[in-house]
Amino acid sequence: MTYDALLLVSFGGPEGPDDVLPFLRNVTRGRGIPDERLSEVAEHYYHFGGVSPINAQVRALIAALRGELSAHTIHLPVYWGNRNWPPMLVEALQRMRADGIKRALAFVTSAYGSYSSCRQYLEDIAAARAAVGVDAPIVDKIRHYFDHPGFITPFVEGVQAALPSMPANTRLVFTSHSIPNSMNDVSGPSGARYTDQHAEVARLVAEAAAPHLGWDLVWQSRSGPPEARWLEPDVNDHLKVLADQGVEGVIVVPVGFTSDHLEVIWDLDNEAAKTAENLGMAFSRVATPGTHPAFVSMVRELITERTQGVPARHLGKVPTFDSTPEGCCPARRPPIPPR
Missing domain, CATH: 3.40.50.1400 (Rossmann fold)
Structure with missing residues (x-):
């Protein structure tokens, strides 16, 4: 399959005190959670100045990925879209369409399969494509990578x-x-x-x-x-x-x-x-992978699995799969998102 971009998809997080409650409302939209409860959760963010480190860490990962891809002559521009806070997925797909992107691979910052860590991201991507409308880029999600x-x-x-x-x-x-x-x-x-x-x-x-x-x-x-x-x-x-x-x-x-x-x-x-x-x-x-060189190289390898047919690397015995077919990671009831 030929792709002309990489889309990094993440959860998103507030970047200042004024962002915290609007962000939490986005996370819990449609679930009837009152602001009183959200205010309790907001205190966790205010403890750190109202800033979640996740967006800064995604920026660092994108910078590392661009260097990794360039060093291996993989010419894919990297875009970024979040589920719950700017830059939102819709905005990312709009930019991609304006740039002439037709088909992109999506790397999601979640290694596992479940409704909230896989299928919900697929639903978010589908909703963003529908919102963008005509000529929205096709987006294929990269496989689960927990045992890479x-x-x-x-x-x-x-x-x-x-x-x-x-x-x-x-x-x-x-x-x-x-x-x-x-x-x-x-x-x-x-x-x-x-x-x-x-x-x-x-x-x-x-x-x-x-x-x-x-x-x-x-x-x-x-x-x-x-x-x-x-x-x-x-x-x-x-x-x-x-x-x-x-x-x-x-x-x-x-x-x-x-x-x-x-x-x-x-x-x-x-x-x-x-x-x-x-x-x-x-x-x-222990620290999470972040921008560890092995993790950054892993993303490149996941790309070449799909674009060049490079054999998938697995360390474990629990089966995984390359694609995310319709019906994977279903939910038996509406999920409750992370706090």
Whole structure:
């Protein structure tokens, strides 16, 4: 297949205090969440000056990608569109159409398959194309990449770097964004659920970085009504269990995230770190891939899989797939977005 652009698609985030509530309204549009509840969540953003680091990190990734593509003589302009905050997807597709782009590959800053991390992005792209109308560029999403070496390597190196400063009785704690159980119960065409994919990533990182340590997969950042069932255990609850078992230190590995955005720096660096401190446990949090050279190279490899037929690289045993066919990653009920 021939493509004439790369579209980087991300979640988006506020870039100042005045952006916070409008951003949260975008995230929760149509779900009837009152401003009182949004104001509570907004305090997390105000703690950091009303700025989520995600947009700055996407800009850094785009700059790194442009250099990577140029160095390998891949002549694709890179565009950027967000789900919830400018630059929005519609704006990106309008610019692409004006520039004469006919067909683009989309790289989404989510490595996994589920409704909110895959199918919803496809729906967003389809809605943006419909809004742009006639001659809107065709956009094909790049495959899930959770077990690609370029995604695994940064976490492996992060764990290895943390080990020397940790006590002997340390445990690896892998964490990702929780989703409703009903959403996890629906697998994509590969047959792998959200939890299966994460467990495979945790296994790959643990075996490569610290095979002598035990590990657990836990969840964070759940939202929605208390009566709804979401993936558990919560990272903070699990730290208390580990402390009761005599574990002296934890290396927290946020394998659910490609960059250190708000749900990493608030939920882990603030809340989980305080929980560990109160429990008397040593705490280290591994960095997300961000602009790690292996991660940037991975994006280039994912492009050449589709454009040049380069064989896909997989480290794991959980099946994935190259395309995102109709019906992949469905939701059994409307998702509740991240906070």
